[in-house]
Amino acid sequence: MSSNYSTSIEEREKIFCTELVKYGVEYHKAVIAAKIIASGQGDELLTSEEIKIVQDACQKWSQENQRYKRLKALINEV
Secondary structure, X not given: OOOOOOOOHXXXXXXXXXXXXXXXXXXXHHHHHHHHHHHOOOHHHOOHHHHHHHXXXXXXXXXXXXXXXXXXXXXXXX
């Protein structure tokens, strides 16, 4: 069954921003990164500064997300 539901760019920005901030990305960087990610622009359309912000935000998110999963697994073992 296919879904007719689609999210707007603004909704995707909010979701991405919330996730980034949830895992420790600074708010102002999260807002910028979320806007870029939600837009779906390719790297060739971004400045080197924008690419760096997105890379840093995603790296921080990934590290903290993995940390959260490890802690959750440890807690579940107890």
